[in-house]
Amino acid sequence: MEIKVTRTTAPLEKPLEAEKAGTLGFGNYFSDHMFLMEYDEGIGWHDARVEPYHNLSIDPAASVLHYGQEIFEGMKAYRTKEDEILFFRPLMNAARWNQSAKRMCMPTMEPEMYMEALQAVVDVDRDWTPHAYGTSLVLRPAMIALEKSLGVHPAKKYLFFIICSPSGAYYKNGMAPVSIYVEEEYIRAAAGGTGYAKCGGNYAGSMLAGEKAEEMGYDQVLWLDGVERKYIEEVGSMNMMFVIDDTIITAPLAGTILPGVTRNSILTLAADAGWKVEERKLSIDEVYQAAHEGRLNEAFGTGTAAVVSPVGKLCWRGEELVINGGKIGPKAQYLFDKLLGIQLGNSEDVYGWTKVCERKY
Numbered sequence: 001m002e003i004k005v006t007r008t009t010a011p012l013e014k015p016l017e018a019e020k021a022g023t024l025g026f027g028n029y030f031s032d033h034m035f036l037m038e039y040d041e042g043i044g045w046h047d048a049r050v051e052p053y054h055n056l057s058i059d060p061a062a063s064v065l066h067y068g069q070e071i072f073e074g075m076k077a078y079r080t081k082e083d084e085i086l087f088f089r090p091l092m093n094a095a096r097w098n099q100s101a102k103r104m105c106m107p108t109m110e111p112e113m114y115m116e117a118l119q120a121v122v123d124v125d126r127d128w129t130p131h132a133y134g135t136s137l138v139l140r141p142a143m144i145a146l147e148k149s150l151g152v153h154p155a156k157k158y159l160f161f162i163i164c165s166p167s168g169a170y171y172k173n174g175m176a177p178v179s180i181y182v183e184e185e186y187i188r189a190a191a192g193g194t195g196y197a198k199c200g201g202n203y204a205g206s207m208l209a210g211e212k213a214e215e216m217g218y219d220q221v222l223w224l225d226g227v228e229r230k231y232i233e234e235v236g237s238m239n240m241m242f243v244i245d246d247t248i249i250t251a252p253l254a255g256t257i258l259p260g261v262t263r264n265s266i267l268t269l270a271a272d273a274g275w276k277v278e279e280r281k282l283s284i285d286e287v288y289q290a291a292h293e294g295r296l297n298e299a300f301g302t303g304t305a306a307v308v309s310p311v312g313k314l315c316w317r318g319e320e321l322v323i324n325g326g327k328i329g330p331k332a333q334y335l336f337d338k339l340l341g342i343q344l345g346n347s348e349d350v351y352g353w354t355k356v357c358e359r360k361y
């Protein structure tokens with residue numbers, strides 16, 4: 001694929017002070033450039049380019065604005081001690097991208113094309129990858145439907161773009177345990193719906209419950225299944241894992257939760273550490289019963305943004321559980337260190353998960 005690169009003549013100041021002060025936050029700053037490419041029915045993908053970061057101009061009738069035909073990905077690039085930039089399992093994101101695209105009737109992309117696009121923009125903006133431990137360059141590929149039409153049908157025209165954000169921890173308190181409200185009134189997804197796709201609508205639909213949880217003093221919402229409102233699903237921004245006795249239990253990939261790249265990596269690392277891992281339906285009653293019997297040892301979420309995020313408190317039907325004394329548990333800590341070690345190139349990558357961003361542009 002030929003990629004035209006136009007460099008900015010007015011580079012922005014990098015948020016070095018915020019990085020030093022540990023106040024980068026998540027998705028607050030953006031790098032100098034972005035990747036763009038259009039798709040037209042009958043032509044395919046065309047006009048791949050890296051340009052200075054800029055506003056988009058789209059027709060007010062563009063279908064994304066009315067019917068939400070949109071998908072995105074969550075990825076990160078990491079700086080190693082040797083100043084290489086590493087991607088983490090980018091081809092797994094490319095595969096999920098295509099799954100999301102198919103579900104939303106949008107054009108797919110060869111994984112190599114997806115990879116080349118990432119390489120180009122991250123290479124041009126490699127200096128924007130922060131240095132501090134726990135920081136990264138968050139990559140946000142997205143695709144929107146641009147057809148000027150109010151008919152409800154798949155568009156014939158799309159824009160694919162990637163923006164990059166030097167970021168710190170997703171939660172404002174870093175790796176400190178989060179508190180979670182178990183939601184019973186609203187649901188996130190049901191079988192046959194879009195739960196497994198990374199589309200904006202899933203996130204828009206979750207915000208009301210998020211606000212409700214926040215008003216009650218909780219950081220996040222834990223979704224239960226849409227039919228019985230009984231089985232653990234996920235936490236919107238992360239997949240959930242519970243350590244009951246010595247076993248790590250997480251919801252199965254049955255079409256209603258996001259197939260997390262971090263979820264898959266953590267299950268692999270846990271199994272390779274010799275721990276028992278189960279992907280199965282886990283009811284909220286079972287979690288509470290285990291807690292009452294003193295067998296719920298840890299709970300944590302996993303996600304690209306959240307990495308491994310311990311859950312210190314859970315609230316269901318007015319009963320608040322404090323998990324592991326509200327502290328980070330040993331399994332969560334081990335898995336966090338192990339995963340970040342690989343992502344930063346500090347530990348040997350026996351899985352072949354990382355990919356160096358080539359110096360080409």
Ligand code: COI
Nearest residue numbers: 074075237303304305306
């Ligand atoms: C990620 O984990 O990178 C995501 O895309 C979740 C996001 C909605 C914060």
